[in-house]
Amino acid sequence: MSATEPKPFRTTDGTAWDAQVLEGQDRGHYMQSDAWARTREESPWRGLRDVVPVPAEGRELPIQLFERTAPLAGRIIFLPRVSGITPAAVDAITARAKAYPKRWFGLKMETFQAETPELVEAFERNGWVPAASSQYQHAVAVDLTGTLDEVAARFKKRARNSYRAAENKFGVTVTKVEMTPENEAEMHRLIGETKVRSGGYFRHPEYFQRIWDVYKTVGQGHFYVAHYEGEVQSMAFVIRFGDTAWYKDAGSIRENAKIFAPYLMQWKIMQDLHEQGVTLYELANIPDPASWETSDIKGLYTFKTAWAPEPVRYMPTYELPLTGRYALWAKAGRWLRAVYTRRTGDAWF
Structure with a gap:
């Protein structure tokens, strides 16, 4: 690797990479983990890694990148859910990306941090442009620090009332289960x-x-599963990376909505995570708080916001043009991604 042309690299030591991310990124996201790279191996995305010097802060920032070919424009780099970003880090990533080989026409980054004016300004002055997000911008993050009583005291009253009724009045049970073919x-x-x-x-x-x-x-x-009178009511798949966990996938039946099984399931998940030393549990996507009452998923907003005083608004998504070919992507990218989804039924990112 020359000093004038840094090149993202591939590594096979996943354990070492995870340790590097958890040390170098503040609350590293699971999309920056080795496991997530392995989930993308059979997709059009090719996983790469880089370690970006941030001289102004005397540190290095490990970042996981993915590349794929975009019709017409060439290759794009995608940085999903990077954390540990400061204005100085934006400066460093920008300079690093501009020195990459010219086969990449642009870089897209989604930041796993709350939106701040200082970071927005740093992206904009470095020439990054707003872009469509592949991930949600609004979420609920549950603080699991302190004792369980202190954790529960931060919930809204409806959460505590609901999970107590589910367990004590209706007899709902929640267990962690093996990820067997039958449970899958x-x-x-x-x-x-x-x-x-x-x-x-x-x-x-x-x-x-x-x-x-x-x-x-x-x-x-x-996996976690909630039962009522011997029947499965809902299931959840939870990912943990470092001291953070995410409510990743879930499914439920419509019947028996009044027994509050999802509330008890979340509380039992939090208790288990708390015992493991997890300090933050993210409940994923919610509608924009400014317009949630007209959203198709307003029920999720009501449910998830019961667990924290305020929702989180993450940084918007940005793209950095690296060559003149970026103009083709900016003009036709949204249409090309829509065509891809119609043809394959899968999301482009």
């Missing part, structure tokens, strides 16, 4: 029911299965 089949069934009921977009079953296969192998993913 049940999870697929519940996700399918949820997809039909909601009418929303869901990835292919093969996409879910690939993630489950990898994460159960490395021990960073687990």
Whole structure:
């Protein structure tokens, strides 16, 4: 690697990479982990890694990148859910990317940090442009620090009332279960029911299965299931990376909504994560708080916001043009991605 042309590299030591990310990124996201790279091995995306010097802060920032060919424009680099970003880090990543080989026409980055004016300004003054997000911008993050009583005290009253009723009044039970083929089949069934009921977009079953296969192998993913009168009510797949966990996939039945099984399932998941030393549990996507009442998923907003005082607004997505070919992507990229999804049923990113 020359000093004038840094090149992202590939590594096979996943354990060392994970340790580097967890040390170098503040609350590293699972999409920056070795396991996530393994989930993408059979996709059009090729995993790469780089370690970016941030001289102004005397540190190095490890980042996981993915590249693929975009029709017409050439190759693009995607940095999913990077954390540990400061204005100085934006300066460093920009300079690093501009020195990459010219086969890449642009770089897209999604940041796993709350939006701040200082970071927005840093992206904009470095020439980054706003771009369509592949991940959600609004979420609920549950603080699991302190005792369990202190954790529960931060919930809204409806959360505590609901999970207590589920357990004490209705007899709902929640257990962590092995990720066996039988349990995976049940999870697929519940996700399918949820997809039909909601009418929303869901990835292919093969996409879910690939993630489950990898994460159960490395021990960073687990299933939880809620039962009522011997029948499965809902299931959840939770990923842990470092001291953070994510509510990744879920499915449920429509019946028995008044027994509050999802509330008890989340509380039991949090108790288990707390025992493992997890300090933050992210409940994933919610609608924009400014317009949630008109959203198709307003029920999710009501449910998830019961667990934290305020939702999180993550940084917007940005792209950095690296060559003149970026103009083709900026003009036709949205259309090309839509055509790809119609043809394959899968998301481009």
